[in-house]
Amino acid sequence: MEGRRMVTTLLQLLVLGHVTAALEVPLDLSQPPTITRQSPKDYIIDPRENIIIHCEAKGKPHPSFSWTRDGTHFDIDQFPNVHMRPRSGTLVVDISHVKAEHYEGVYQCTARNDHGTALSHNIVVWQSRSPLWPKENIKPIVVKEGVPLVLPCRPPAGLPPPIIFWMDINFQRLPLSSRVSQSLNGDLYFSNVLRSDSRNDYICYARFPYTQTIQQKQPITVKVLSLDAINETVAAIYNETDWFSEEPADERRPTFLTPSGSSSSKIVLRGQVLEMECIAEGLPTPEITWTKVSGDLPAERTTFLHYQKTLRVVNVSESDAGEYRCIARNNFGTEHHTTHVTVKAAPYWISGAPKNLILAPGESGALTCRASGTPKPSISWAMNGVPIENSPRDLSRNVDDDTIIFTNVQTGSKAVYQCNISNEYGYLMSNAFVNVLSEPPRVLTPAHKVYQVIKNHQALLDCSFFGSPIPEITWFKDTRASTLNTDPYKVHNNGSLEIDGVQGKHGGKYTCVAKNMLGISENHVYLEVKEPTRILKQPEYRVVQRGRAAVFECKVKHDPTLIPTMTWLKDDDELPDDDRLVVDSDSLTITDVNDGDAGVYTCIMNTTLDQDVARAELTVVEVTPIPPVVYEHPDPPTDLELTEPKRRSVQLTWTPGDEHNSPIDKFIIQYEDALHHRGHWHNLTEVSGMKTTAHLNLSPHAHYIFRVLALNGVGLSRPSHPSRMYKTEAAAPDDNPADVHGEGTEHDNLVISWKPLTATQSNGPGLHYRVMWRQTRVETDWTAVTVRNTSKFVVSGTPTFAEYELKVQAINDHGAGPEPAIAHGYSGEDLPLAAPDNIQVQVISGTQAAVLWDAVPAKLLRGHLKGYRVSWQF
Numbered sequence: 018m019e020g021r022r023m024v025t026t027l028l029q030l031l032v033l034g035h036v037t038a039a040l041e042v043p044l045d046l047s048q049p050p051t052i053t054r055q056s057p058k059d060y061i062i063d064p065r066e067n068i069i070i071h072c073e074a075k076g077k078p079h080p081s082f083s084w085t086r087d088g089t090h091f092d093i094d095q096f097p098n099v100h101m102r103p104r105s106g107t108l109v110v111d112i113s114h115v116k117a118e119h120y121e122g123v124y125q126c127t128a129r130n131d132h133g134t135a136l137s138h139n140i141v142v143w144q145s146r147s148p149l150w151p152k153e154n155i156k157p158i159v160v161k162e163g164v165p166l167v168l169p170c171r172p173p174a175g176l177p178p179p180i181i182f183w184m185d186i187n188f189q190r191l192p193l194s195s196r197v198s199q200s201l202n203g204d205l206y207f208s209n210v211l212r213s214d215s216r217n218d219y220i221c222y223a224r225f226p227y228t229q230t231i232q233q234k235q236p237i238t239v240k241v242l243s244l245d246a247i248n249e250t251v252a253a254i255y256n257e258t259d260w261f262s263e264e265p266a267d268e269r270r271p272t273f274l275t276p277s278g279s280s281s282s283k284i285v286l287r288g289q290v291l292e293m294e295c296i297a298e299g300l301p302t303p304e305i306t307w308t309k310v311s312g313d314l315p316a317e318r319t320t321f322l323h324y325q326k327t328l329r330v331v332n333v334s335e336s337d338a339g340e341y342r343c344i345a346r347n348n349f350g351t352e353h354h355t356t357h358v359t360v361k362a363a364p365y366w367i368s369g370a371p372k373n374l375i376l377a378p379g380e381s382g383a384l385t386c387r388a389s390g391t392p393k394p395s396i397s398w399a400m401n402g403v404p405i406e407n408s409p410r411d412l413s414r415n416v417d418d419d420t421i422i423f424t425n426v427q428t429g430s431k432a433v434y435q436c437n438i439s440n441e442y443g444y445l446m447s448n449a450f451v452n453v454l455s456e457p458p459r460v461l462t463p464a465h466k467v468y469q470v471i472k473n474h475q476a477l478l479d480c481s482f483f484g485s486p487i488p489e490i491t492w493f494k495d496t497r498a499s500t501l502n503t504d505p506y507k508v509h510n511n512g513s514l515e516i517d518g519v520q521g522k523h524g525g526k527y528t529c530v531a532k533n534m535l536g537i538s539e540n541h542v543y544l545e546v547k548e549p550t551r552i553l554k555q556p557e558y559r560v561v562q563r564g565r566a567a568v569f570e571c572k573v574k575h576d577p578t579l580i581p582t583m584t585w586l587k588d589d590d591e592l593p594d595d596d597r598l599v600v601d602s603d604s605l606t607i608t609d610v611n612d613g614d615a616g617v618y619t620c621i622m623n624t625t626l627d628q629d630v631a632r633a634e635l636t637v638v639e640v641t642p643i644p645p646v647v648y649e650h651p652d653p654p655t656d657l658e659l660t661e662p663k664r665r666s667v668q669l670t671w672t673p674g675d676e677h678n679s680p681i682d683k684f685i686i687q688y689e690d691a692l693h694h695r696g697h698w699h700n701l702t703e704v705s706g707m708k709t710t711a712h713l714n715l716s717p718h719a720h721y722i723f724r725v726l727a728l729n730g731v732g733l734s735r736p737s738h739p740s741r742m743y744k745t746e747a748a749a750p751d752d753n754p755a756d757v758h759g760e761g762t763e764h765d766n767l768v769i770s771w772k773p774l775t776a777t778q779s780n781g782p783g784l785h786y787r788v789m790w791r792q793t794r795v796e797t798d799w800t801a802v803t804v805r806n807t808s809k810f811v812v813s814g815t816p817t818f819a820e821y822e823l824k825v826q827a828i829n830d831h832g833a834g835p836e837p838a839i840a841h842g843y844s845g846e847d848l849p850l851a852a853p854d855n856i857q858v859q860v861i862s863g864t865q866a867a868v869l870w871d872a873v874p875a876k877l878l879r880g881h882l883k884g885y886r887v888s889w890q891f
Contacts, residue, residue, distance in 0.1 A: 040375055042077075042452060043461070043483055049133030049433045049450035050076035051373070055126065056140045057797035061177060063227050064117040064144050065876070072106030072126035072137050080128035080135070082106030087122045117144045127402060133433035134401035135448040147225035148173040150232045157217075157238040163209050163267075165274060165298030168237055170203035172223035179223035179232070186218040186236065195324040196302045206274055206296045208303060215241045226794055229875045270350030271299035280355045286442055287362035287391070291330040291337060294323070295354055297345035304346050310355065311339030332836070335360050335391070363443030364390040371436055371449035376426050377486040384421045384449050386436035394444075399435040428453050457536030458484035460529060466542045471549050471627045473695035475782060476519045477805075478542055480512035480529035488531035488538075495525050515782060518692060521546050548576040550624050551697055556605070556633035558732055567607045567635055571620035579624040586619040612637050629697055649677035650734055651727040654684065657740040665717065667743055670710045671725050679729035681706035686713065691720040691742060693776040698724065698736075717748035717780040747781030749832030750774065754786065754808075759823045759842015761815070764879075767844040770809040771825045783830035793820040793841065803828070815844035818879045846880030849873060853885060 042048045054073035062068050074080045082101060084091040093099045098111040106126045110117075121144055126137035150173055160166055172179050181203030183191045193199060196208050203221065207214065217238040224231045274296045285291045297303040305325040307314070315337065320329045330337055338360040344353045367387045374382045388394060396419050400408040405416060413430050415422045421434065433450045461481040470476040482488055490512045492501040502508060505517040512531070516523055524546040530539045556569035575581045585592050585605050592598055599606040607614050615637045622629045652674025661668040673681060683706050687698045704711045706727070715721060721743045727734040754771035761767050769788055785805040790812060791797050804810055815821075821842050827834040853870035860866050868887055 040483055040487070042373075042375060042454070043459070044075060044077055046454060046456060047077045047132060048452050049431060050074045050080040050128040050130055050135040050448075051450065052126075052128060052135050052137055052448055055137040057795060058138055059141050059143070059796040061143050061145050061227060061796065062117060063876070064112070065228070067112055068108070068110035068117060068120055068142065070108040070110075070124055070126075070140055070142065072108070072128070074106065074128035074135060076128070076130045076132070076135075078130050079104060080106075080130045083127045083129070084108065085125045085127070091124070129401075132431040132452070133450055135433045135450070136399075136402050136435055136446070138444075138446045143176055145225070145227035146174075146176040147179070147228045147230045147232065148175060150223070150234055153235050155235050155237055157240060159240045159242065160210055162212055162241050162243060163300050166207040166210050166214075166239070167274060168205040168207075168219055168221075168239070170205070170221035170223075170234060172203060172221065172234070173232065175223070175225045177226065179225045182222050182224070184220055184222055185216070186220065191219070193323070195304065198296060198323045198326055200275060200296060201292060201294050201327065208274075208296070208298045209300045210239075210241045212241050214239060268300045268349060271297040271303035271345035271347055271352045273297050273345065273352060273354055276354060276356075278354070280357065282357045282359065284359045284361055285333050285337075287333055287335065287360055287365065289333055291333050291358065292327060293341060293343070293356050293358075294327045295343035295345065296326050297352060299345065299347050299349070301347050303352075306344045306346070308342050308344070309339060310342050312336075333360060335362070360391070361442055362389070362391040364388045364394040364438040364440060364445045366445065370445070370447040371434075373449050374423070374451045375485055375487075376423065376430075376451065376453055377455055378427055378453055379425055380486060381422070381424045381426070382451075383423065384434055384436075384451070386419050386438065386447065386449075388419075388438045388445055390438070390440045390442070392440050394438045394440040397437045399437070400432050402433075402435065405434075423451060426451070426453050454485040455535060456483070456485045458482060458488035458531035458533055458538040460531050460538050460540040462529070462540055462542070464540055464542075467545060468542060469545045469547055469626060470516075470519050471547050472520060473518055473549065473691065474627075474693055474776065476514075476516040476523070476544055477783075478514040478516075478527055478529075478544065480514065480531070480540065482512050482529075482531045482538075484531060484533050484535070484538075486533045486535075488533045491530045491532070493528045493530065494523075497528070501527075509783070516544075517782070518695075519544075519546055545578075547579055547626060548574075549694065549697060550575040550579070550581055550622050550627050550629045552620065552622060552629045552631045554603075555631035556618060556620055558634050558636075558728065560636045560638055560730075561610050563610060563612065563637055563639060565610055567610050567614070569605045569618050569620070569633055569635075570603060571605070571622070571631060572603045573622045573629065575622070575624060579626060581622045581624050584621040584623065586621065588616045589619065607635070610635075610637055627694075630699070632700065647677075648679045648729075648731045650732050651676050651679070651681055651729050653735045654725040654727055654737040657723065657725065657737055659723075659740055659743055662743065664746060664748075665715050667713050667715065667721075668710060669713055669723055669725070669740065671737065673706075673709060674727060674734060676727075676729060677731070679731050681727045681729050683728050684708070684711070685726045685728060685733070686711055687724050687726065687736070688713075689722045689724075689739070690777065691722060693719065715743075715745050716777050717745050718782070719777065720744050747829070747831050750778065750780045750784075750827035750829055750834035752778055753827050753834045753837040754825045757823055757825050757837075757840035759790070759821055759840065759844075761818070761843060761845025762811075764817045764845045764847035765813065765815055767812040767815045767821055767842060768809055769812065769823055769825070769842070773808045774827050779827070779829055781829040781831045783828075785828055787826040787828055787833070789824040789826070789837075790821050792816075793822050799824070812844075817844065817847045819844045849879055850877040 052074050054071050056071045072082060093101060098115060100109055106128060110120050121142055124140045124142060128135045170181055172181060183205050185191060198206050200206055219237040219239060221234040222231055295305055307328045318331050322329055338358055341356045341358060342353050344351055365388060367389055371384045371386045374384055376382050398405040398416060411430055413423050413426045430451055430453050433448050436447050438445045462479045468476060468478055480490060490508060492508060492514045494501060507515040524544050527542050527544060528539055551574045552571055553574050554570050554572040556571055559567050561567040573581055585600060597608045615635055617632055617634050619632045654671040654673055656672040658670050659667050683703050685703050686701045688701045689698050701713060702711060723740040724736045726736050754773055756772040759767050759769050785803055787801055787803050788810045789799040789801045791799045823840040823842055824837040826837045851873050853873055855871040857869045858866055
């Protein structure tokens with residue numbers, strides 16, 4: 018019985034923890050420290066720049082900061098070139114008179130106030146290194162035509178490892194092919210050599226990314242000769258005549274140059290990139306193919322590089338373990354190599370890092386630190402930076418593996434808890450505080466905010482709140498006659514009020530009330546319901562003789578408080594600049610039509626809240642035939658019926674109307690979404706005039722009504738009577754926002770923008786976006802924020818002209834969209850920090866001179882180089 022009561026209590030605590038996770042403690046209330054920014058775990062520094070190790074935290078009172086280095090206290094007062102930024106833990110090390118390598122080590126930041134202590138993760142500081150290439154005496158390589166050849170690169174070890182590429186003496190990249198390729202370690206492989214491979218400038222270059230320096234190996238000379246030429250060359254160089262005396266290389270079956278043997282093994286970590294390569298020699302040049310012996314290759318995560326010689330699988334998961342086989346094949350046979358891949362995993366969160374716990378005196382709750390990994394990670398807890406087994410005893414606290422349960426907490430239970438999960442491949446460390454507060458409710462949403470929404474769309478009214486105990490949120494409209502808790506109203510855990518399918522009667526004043534045992538707080542907002550923008554007279558299909566005029570009408574009805582903007586497109590592109598195209602307020606006229614005017618014309622009517630779109634096709638003909646009989650528009654289809662209902666599809670059948678002497682070319686199926694765009698019809702698909710059935714692919718979270726129109730040589734029929742309504746269930750988004758861009762507008766910011774999803778693309782209620790960014794080539798975790806009702810986010814405090822990786826993911830109440838693609842952008846530019854130096858003038862003639870200078874290093878440009886300005890005086 019006692020065990021059952023403990024399970025029930027734990028479930029209640031987990032539910033409570035889920036609710037409280039949405040609350041943020043206002044900074045005017047006492048609270049333990051929270052780390053808000055820290056440098057990455059592996060922090061590689063540029064030895065030419067000052068070292069900045071970030072540690073920022075918030076709390077009330079504002080935290081004080083201290084550091085350890087390699088496990089012992091780091092006393093910055095002992096280092097005159099080290100200081101800590103005001104009201105911050107960020108360390109700045111001036112290396113103008115010292116070597117950066119003296120400050121390598123493992124750093125950890127501590128943020129402390131009266132209510133607890135938070136710790137950063139361990140920050141391992143390394144100095145980037147770009148060592149010089151060791152001097153070599155490389156003898157010319159003489160080989161006969163057709164044999165394999167490997168040119169080693171073997172660059173000096175750098176931190177991080179350099180990027181390798183092969184070029185000639187003129188800095189032109191050497192051509193690569195299925196015969197000649199660069200391996201993952203940088204060596205240059207020839208499956209067989211040709212006479213044309215002879216040259217004296219095979220040069221391997223190593224580019225070190227942090228210092229932006231390039232080192233080069235001594236040039237390698239390769240001579241590819243026939244048998245007679247080889248003997249003569251060897252005799253001249255080595256005074257021998259029997260070297261390479263065998264016959265020229267014969268055609269032969271493939272053998273592998275790398276990897277060696279018939280099998281090998283490889284370990285890769287979950288979430289990282291798996292790369293395997295197979296390079297074979299043979300004559301003719303072998304072709305490489307790949308298979309997964311123990312299953313199928315994950316097509317959406319797999320790419321083949323270097324002319325199929327490299328297999329790359331991104332975002333590796335446990336399902337990618339198994340045997341992979343590469344096969345080399347030419348006309349004379351095959352050879353294969355099997356690689357056994359084992360997937361291990363550094364610890365990773367199962368349900369996210371533990372969340373701060375905010376409780377009132379006497380309440381109960383739980384901190385959960387749930388993660389997985391391969392091998393299974395171990396977990397340890399600390400309180401205020403001290404192992405929990407050595408911390409002061411707290412009768413309200415019970416540690417149960419990955420969960421700490423708090424029962425009947427009191428004010429003295431305030432603390433910051435550290436959860437550390439580790440295995441041999443890495444660790445996770447996270448802070449989460451327990452804050453015990455007695456606070457009456459407060460509503461944080463600005464008062465008298467006005468929301469505008471299109472009729473039949475969804476409205477979401479905010480009521481951000483705080484209080485301890487957690488306040489109960491109720492909503493009222495106009496008077497307080499009754500709470501809003503039935504359809505079409507829904508109150509979310511974060512206090513927001515959702516109204517589905519808004520109608521005119523829903524406009525007005527709304528009151529959000531937050532209440533707990535200590536008091537009550539309320540806020541008023543206003544909802545304005547706007548009429549949808551509708552194209553009442555759509556452009557119609559036109560068949561026009563060459564030389565005559567074509568007119569497309571596009572008359573719109575809109576809410577009088579919204580101003581529409583009309584845009585015309587031709588074949589989904591902007592209209593060409595042509596005097597024959599005349600755009601009026603509700604029409605497009607094309608005078609003197611020619612063959613190039615044929616196409617699809619689109620009318621788009623936009624307001625700040627919605628849009629409507631209509632399309633029509635223009636066909637240009639030479640003459641208008643005189644029909645022997647009267648041709649008319651077809652009659653509309655009848656008897657619409659929906660069958661084979663599925664989550665995202667349905668089958669529609671109909672009966673055609675009279676053709677009126679002109680065969681039906683096609684049927685156009687249109688739909689109305691009564692949930693999002695009631696009263697507005699969109700083209701969904703077209704089928705041949707010979708068909709009376711269409712399989713319709715649908716989007717989630719929509720209320721579909723269908724109608725069918727017939728098209729013959731004369732024009733379109735009237736629409737059929739609408740079908741019955743077909744509702745699809747909501748789902749997580751299928752797509753993420755497109756056109757993700759990043760660009761700085763100030764020298765220390767990055768503006769991330771994207772094209773938001775439409776209401777139909779959202780797939781469900783509660784659409785919002787998870788915006789993620791991290792600096793390129795800096796080992797750091799993604800920083801993420803969640804935003805609603807916007808298509809951009811400004812990241813402040815960025816370094817000048819730094820490249821960032823960007824991702825924007827769509828999320829709704831039913832889940833997240835797919836893993837977003839990575840876009841790239843740069844933070845804002847600033848003036849260059851230096852001018853060119855080492856300026857030289859070379860006189861060419863009496864009237865000409867050449868000016869030479871050393872380029873400004875990329876690190877000092879702080880922007881895209883547009884050029885240099887050269888000035889002179891006599």
